[in-house]
Amino acid sequence: xxxxxxxxxxxxxxxxxxxxxxxxxxxxxxxxxxxxxxxxxxxxxxxxxxxxxxxxxxxxxxxxxxxxxxxxxxxxxxxxxxxxxxxxxxxxxxxxxxxxxxxxxxxxxxxxxxxxxxxxxxxxxxxxxxxxxxxxxxxxxxxxxxxxxxxxxxxxxxxxxxxxxxxxxxxxxxxxxxxxxxxxxxxxxxxxxxxxxxxxxxxxxxxxxxxxxxxxxxxxxxxxxxxxxxxxxxxxxxxxxxxxxxxxxxxxxxxxxxxxxxxxxxxxxxxxxxxxxxxxxxxxxxxxxxxxxxxxxxxxxxxxxxxxxxxxxxxxxxxxxxxxxxxxxxxxxxxxxxxx
Numbered sequence: 001x002x003x004x005x006x007x008x009x010x011x012x013x014x015x016x017x018x019x020x021x022x023x024x025x026x027x028x029x030x031x032x033x034x035x036x037x038x039x040x041x042x043x044x045x046x047x048x049x050x051x052x053x054x055x056x057x058x059x060x061x062x063x064x065x066x067x068x069x070x071x072x073x074x075x076x077x078x079x080x081x082x083x084x085x086x087x088x089x090x091x092x093x094x095x096x097x098x099x100x101x102x103x104x105x106x107x108x109x110x111x112x113x114x115x116x117x118x119x120x121x122x123x124x125x126x127x128x129x130x131x132x133x134x135x136x137x138x139x140x141x142x143x144x145x146x147x148x149x150x151x152x153x154x155x156x157x158x159x160x161x162x163x164x165x166x167x168x169x170x171x172x173x174x175x176x177x178x179x180x181x182x183x184x185x186x187x188x189x190x191x192x193x194x195x196x197x198x199x200x201x202x203x204x205x206x207x208x209x210x211x212x213x214x215x216x217x218x219x220x221x222x223x224x225x226x227x228x229x230x231x232x233x234x235x236x237x238x239x240x241x242x243x244x245x246x247x248x249x250x251x252x253x254x255x256x257x258x259x260x261x262x263x264x265x266x267x268x269x270x271x272x273x274x275x276x277x278x279x280x281x282x283x284x285x286x287x288x289x290x291x292x293x294x295x296x297x298x299x300x301x302x303x304x305x306x307x308x309x310x311x312x313x314x315x316x317x318x319x320x321x322x323x324x325x326x327x328x329x330x331x332x333x334x335x336x337x338x339x340x
Contacts, residue, residue: 130153130157219235
């Protein structure tokens with residue numbers, strides 16, 4: 001897991017040149033605002049110039065200490081208000097996937113991200129850990145500078161760390177965003193943000209919601225299988241009800257409960273979706289099953305499309321994302337089904 005840090009630290013990942021440009025621009029806007037007699041002019045534009053990529057560090061302890069919430073500290077005390085924060089989990093070997101996503105439903109520039117957030121109430125960030133490979137980090141830094149759409153976690157990026165990365169994501173997201181829902185999604189699904197927005201905006205009588213495409217299934221006890229669970233003796237022969245891993249959402253009350261607990265108090269299973277599902281069993285949550293989050297093809301109501309059950313996402317996602325986006329039923333169909 002690398003060196004343990006005391007808290008989550010938040011810091012911009014932009015270059016000195018970008019920070020200098022932003023500062024100069026803010027001064028210009030402030031002068032213009034003064035001349036126009038508007039004190040809100042500079043604040044509105046300067047906030048939009050702030051870097052969207054941030055870096056946070058993993059805290060093995062957590063808990064509540066002073067003004068810190070479960071080992072998380074943000075530079076700004078103000079959390080960005082959105083209806084939902086969608087964290088697209090990605091890795092250093094997934095640059096091709098991110099390239100395809102930015103050519104399809106994920107905006108490829110700052111203004112596009114701003115427009116999507118304004119129209120849906122959802123903020124989107126790629127979520128990634130770290131690597132000791134300096135060549136990969138140098139290449140990644142260029143991507144950050146170009147697109148500025150990352151949440152970088154100071155936790156080693158590898159498959160076996162997914163449960164830890166997921167917990168770190170929810171805690172970091174809670175520290176930075178004041179959202180009604182926090183969504184974990186993989187970088188190999190085709191998503192309709194407009195329909196996801198409508199789903200999250202629904203009125204719910206239960207404040208603690210675990211939303212996803214729910215499943216049960218046999219526990220894998222064979223060490224030679226990909227989904228092998230070393231702690232299978234704690235689970236029995238069949239998994240409990242839990243959401244498929246490619247996309248699921250937790251309401252703010254649920255994430256707040258996770259934030260309040262020490263990281264060392266969580267049991268981590270081998271598979272991230274099972275781990276989250278186990279935590280949900282210990283909480284008074286409503287398991288909300290929605291099959292539109294696991295459609296194998298685009299339909300008038302599909303929200304997330306991936307090749308269930310063949311692949312845990314889209315098979316050959318770099319190509320499939322582009323092909324799906326070319327289909328009118330995927331990218332150009334109405335947000336809601338017409339009553340006519």
